[in-house]
Amino acid sequence: MARIEFLSVTKTRSIDGKMYNVLDDVSVAIEEGTILAIGGPSGAGKSTMLRLVNRLESATSGNVLLDGVDVSTIDPIELRRKVGMVFQLPSLFPLTIQENLTYGPRLRGVDPSSLEAKVREVLDMVDLPDLSPGRSAGELSVGQQQRVAIARTLMNEPEVLLMDEPTSALDPTTSKSILKLVCDIKSKYGITVLFVSHSLEHSRLVGDRFLLIVDGKVIEESDIEAFFRGPQTELGRKFLAGELK
Amino acid sequence: MEYISLSYTSLGIAVLFIVSAMAVSFRYRLGLEKDLAVGAVRAFVQLTAIGYVLQLLFVSEKWYYVAIMLAIMLAAAVKNAVARQSVQPKGMFTTLGISIFVGSALTTAVVIGIILRVKPWYSPRYLIPLAGSILGNSMTGAALALNRLRSDITHRKPEVEAALALGATSRQAVMPMIRDALKSAMLPSISSLMVVGIVHLPGMMAGQIIAGAYPVDAVKYQLMVVYMIAAAVAITSMMVVYLATNLFFTPDHMLKIEALGST
Ligand SMILES: Nc1ncnc2c1ncn2[C@@H]1O[C@H](COP(=O)(O)OP(=O)(O)O)[C@@H](O)[C@H]1O
Ligand SMILES: [Mg+2]
Numbered sequence: 001m002a003r004i005e006f007l008s009v010t011k012t013r014s015i016d017g018k019m020y021n022v023l024d025d026v027s028v029a030i031e032e033g034t035i036l037a038i039g040g041p042s043g044a045g046k047s048t049m050l051r052l053v054n055r056l057e058s059a060t061s062g063n064v065l066l067d068g069v070d071v072s073t074i075d076p077i078e079l080r081r082k083v084g085m086v087f088q089l090p091s092l093f094p095l096t097i098q099e100n101l102t103y104g105p106r107l108r109g110v111d112p113s114s115l116e117a118k119v120r121e122v123l124d125m126v127d128l129p130d131l132s133p134g135r136s137a138g139e140l141s142v143g144q145q146q147r148v149a150i151a152r153t154l155m156n157e158p159e160v161l162l163m164d165e166p167t168s169a170l171d172p173t174t175s176k177s178i179l180k181l182v183c184d185i186k187s188k189y190g191i192t193v194l195f196v197s198h199s200l201e202h203s204r205l206v207g208d209r210f211l212l213i214v215d216g217k218v219i220e221e222s223d224i225e226a227f228f229r230g231p232q233t234e235l236g237r238k239f240l241a242g243e244l245k
Numbered sequence: 246m247e248y249i250s251l252s253y254t255s256l257g258i259a260v261l262f263i264v265s266a267m268a269v270s271f272r273y274r275l276g277l278e279k280d281l282a283v284g285a286v287r288a289f290v291q292l293t294a295i296g297y298v299l300q301l302l303f304v305s306e307k308w309y310y311v312a313i314m315l316a317i318m319l320a321a322a323v324k325n326a327v328a329r330q331s332v333q334p335k336g337m338f339t340t341l342g343i344s345i346f347v348g349s350a351l352t353t354a355v356v357i358g359i360i361l362r363v364k365p366w367y368s369p370r371y372l373i374p375l376a377g378s379i380l381g382n383s384m385t386g387a388a389l390a391l392n393r394l395r396s397d398i399t400h401r402k403p404e405v406e407a408a409l410a411l412g413a414t415s416r417q418a419v420m421p422m423i424r425d426a427l428k429s430a431m432l433p434s435i436s437s438l439m440v441v442g443i444v445h446l447p448g449m450m451a452g453q454i455i456a457g458a459y460p461v462d463a464v465k466y467q468l469m470v471v472y473m474i475a476a477a478v479a480i481t482s483m484m485v486v487y488l489a490t491n492l493f494f495t496p497d498h499m500l501k502i503e504a505l506g507s508t
Contacts, residue, residue, distance in 0.1 A: 054410060056499060076497045077412050085410035091403040093421075104411040149407075156411060 002067060002082070002159035002192045004030040004053060009062035011048055011216075022048050024216040026062070030209075035186055035193040037207030037224060039200060041244045045216040046196040050162040053194065054083040066160070081108075084158035088165040090145035097140075097148055098133035104156040115155075122151040125188070126181060143174035150181065154189075161185070161193045167202055179205045200240065204228055212236055214244065248457050260285070299373065308367040315376055319346060322384040329388040332395060332506030340488040341387050348383045348481025349376065352473050360469060378449065378470060379477045382434065386478035390430035390485045397422040398493055399505045406500065415494035416487075423486045430482035434475045441471055 011023040023045045030036045038046050051057045052064050055076045063070045071079055081104065092100050101119050102112040119133055126147040131140075137148060146166060153161065163182065167175035183206055186193055197203050203210060207224040212235070220227060220236045231237045238244050263285045270277040302310050323342045330337060353376045357363050363371045398405055398419055408418035416423075441447060442464075449470055453463040493504050 055497060056406060056409060058497070058499065076499075077414060080410055081412040085407075087403060087407065087410075089403055091407040093404060093408070103408070103413075107412055107417060152411065 003032045003065075004160060004192060004194070005065040005068075006049070006052075007063045007065065009049075009052065009059050009064060011045070011052065011057070012060040021216050023052075023059075026213070026216070026218050028211055028218060028221050030192055030194060032192055033186065033190045034208040035182070035195055035206050036209050036211055037203035038194060038196045038211045038213060039198070039203050039239065040213040040219075041239075042198065044213045046213060047164050049213070050085065050164050050194055050196060053160065053162055054080045054085055056085075081156050082158055083160040083162060084153035084156055085162040086146075086150055086153055086164070086166045088168055090142065090149040092137040092145055092149060092152070094138060095136070096133065097131060097135055097137050100137050100148060100152050101133065101155050103152060118155065122154045125154060125185065126151045127177065143170050143178070146170060146174075146178060147181070150178075150185075154185070157189075159191060161191050163193060163195045165196055165198060168198060175199075175202065176205075182206050200228075212239055214239070248455055299369065302369040302373065306365075306367075306369070308365070311367040311369050311372060314369070314373065318377060318380055319349070322349075322380045326384045326388040326391075330392055330395070332504065334492050334501070334504035336492050337391075340485065340492055341391065344387050344481050344484035344488060345380065345383045347484055348387075348477050349379045351480055352379050352383075352477040356469065356473050374449070375470075375473075379473060382474045383477045383481040386430040386434070386482045387485045389433075390426045390482035391489055393429045394419070394422055394426035394486055394489055395493070395505060397425055398500075402500070402505070409498055409500070413498075415498045415500075416490050418498075419490065419493075426486050427479075427482055430485075431475075431479055434471075434478045438471055438475060441467070447471075 006026050006028045009023055009026045010021060012019055013022045014020070026045075026049065028036075038049065040046055048057065052059050053066070053071065055071055055074075058072060063072070065071070066074065066079070066083070093103065095103075098112070098119060101122065102110075102115050105115055105118075106112055120129075123129060123131055123133070128144065128147050128151070131144070131148075137145065140148065146169075150166070161182075166182075167178050170178065179202055182193060182195065185191060193206075195203070195206055204224060209222065210224040210227040211221045212219040212227070212231075212233075214235055219239075220231060220233055222232065227236065228240070231240055235244065263281055267278045267281050269275070270281065298314070302314060319342075322345055323338065326341045326345065327333065327338055353372070356375055356379075357366055357372060361371060366372070401422060405418045405422075409415070447467055447470070450463045450467040453466060454460055458466075493501055495501060
């Protein structure tokens with residue numbers, strides 16, 4: 001079980017010496033086992049939203065709740081094991097696939113030789129059943145690397161998955177297969193997913209709900225199909241028409 | 246054994262060396278004449294001043310004068326190491342100060358107290374040149390280690406954040422960069438172990454020989470010196486990389502972006 005809630009979250013950052021609300025009074029709830037697709041122009045604060053959930057950054061005011069508990073009261077190490085994150089670039093360690101996959105459990109002192117079955121399971125899950133775990137991660141294509149990065153996160157058995165434009169460095173075919181993978185992961189493990197994408201098409205393919213954020217403010221939050229049928233706001237219509245960049 | 250004492254008149258002839266360097270600069274229009282002149286004067290003033298200070302220390306043989314001198318040398322070493330950093334986050338002075346102090350003090354104490362058994366321990370004739378050599382090398386090692394660590398964390402930020410996001414502590418997340426920083430700090434003292442005596446005769450050994458020491462005695466001293474430098478550099482840079490984690494991360498294992506800079 002894992003429900004995420006943002007309660008009046010504001011994040012202030014100094015940019016070129018001026019204080020700036022990167023997130024401005026954001027409130028939104030993400031129900032357990034659903035995928036929230038987050039869209040908005042570049043610089044809107046999408047990445048910042050995700051980074052507040054696993055405490056790579058801290059909110060200036062307001063609260064982010066995980067199952068009703070303020071994340072700022074949870075030990076960050078514990079929190080990040082429960083809340084996995086996948087970035088735009090795979091960011092694999094310059095090690096073997098096996099060592100990348102067992103990194104999380106090894107931090108907790110788990111003996112990697114006890115993890116062989118688990119490694120096979122996550123590699124199957126990300127559609128890389130034939131990959132030899134002894135290979136060096138650097139030899140893989142970017143698409144394969146991104147799958148391994150997702151698998152590496154799954155090794156921690158997270159309850160929440162934060163995905164920050166995981167498809168934007170990939171070609172269309174590879175992107176599609178990653179999107180399908182995200183849906184599979186959600187239905188198999190019942191994980192709650194926050195999925196940031198600059199592609200409306202990608203958002204629509206994976207999302208249950210859609211959040212539009214512009215200049216740090218929540219503009220719309222609705223059922224994904226409802227948004228695509230007819231946004232409730234002027235900014236929403238503009239965004240759907242591709243007029244906001 | 247007596248050695249040839251240098252008079253100021255004879256030293257005046259040595260000024261011709263500077264003049265000849267200036268001639269090269271003039272001939273090729275390097276524009277370095279002024280720097281050479283200023284450098285020569287500064288060297289004269291600085292060395293003469295330190296000469297009188299040391300003379301004073303040697304005559305008075307008071308432990309607290311020696312201690313004050315060591316404190317000034319330590320402060321200068323720390324200031325220099327700080328100045329060599331391209332980004333200067335809050336707390337850096339403390340990090341470098343503690344590291345250089347601990348690395349140098351430990352090594353100096355072993356050399357003075359256990360290896361040479363100098364009596365009294367504060368005898369400036371031993372303590373000042375040995376501590377000076379240790380401090381200088383600790384300073385360089387500390388500066389190298391910290392610069393390298395910061396620039397590696399900056400370049401490999403995606404990897405560091407991926408590790409943090411998997412539940413690594415800040416120290417676990419930067420362990421690969423810590424190892425590289427330590428290596429780059431320790432390599433110069435290791436390569437000097439490799440070439441000492443082949444490529445150059447170190448200044449301390451040359452000085453001892455001129456002052457009348459037997460070459461074999463001077464060699465033993467020099468060996469102690471290169472060994473102690475290797476240890477001082479290793480201890481200091483290890484302290485630096487461990488303390489530096491607090492410069493670049495909050496206690497909650499978040500990267501402090503502003504402490505990293507752009508390169
Ligand atoms: N490390 C940082 N330092 C300073 N400003 C930043 C940093 N990261 C992001 N920003 C700024 O914060 C705002 C929101 O960024 P971000 O959340 O990354 O937006 P998005 O992911 O929607 O493109 C932008 O104006 C961006 O320039
Ligand atoms: Mg972003």
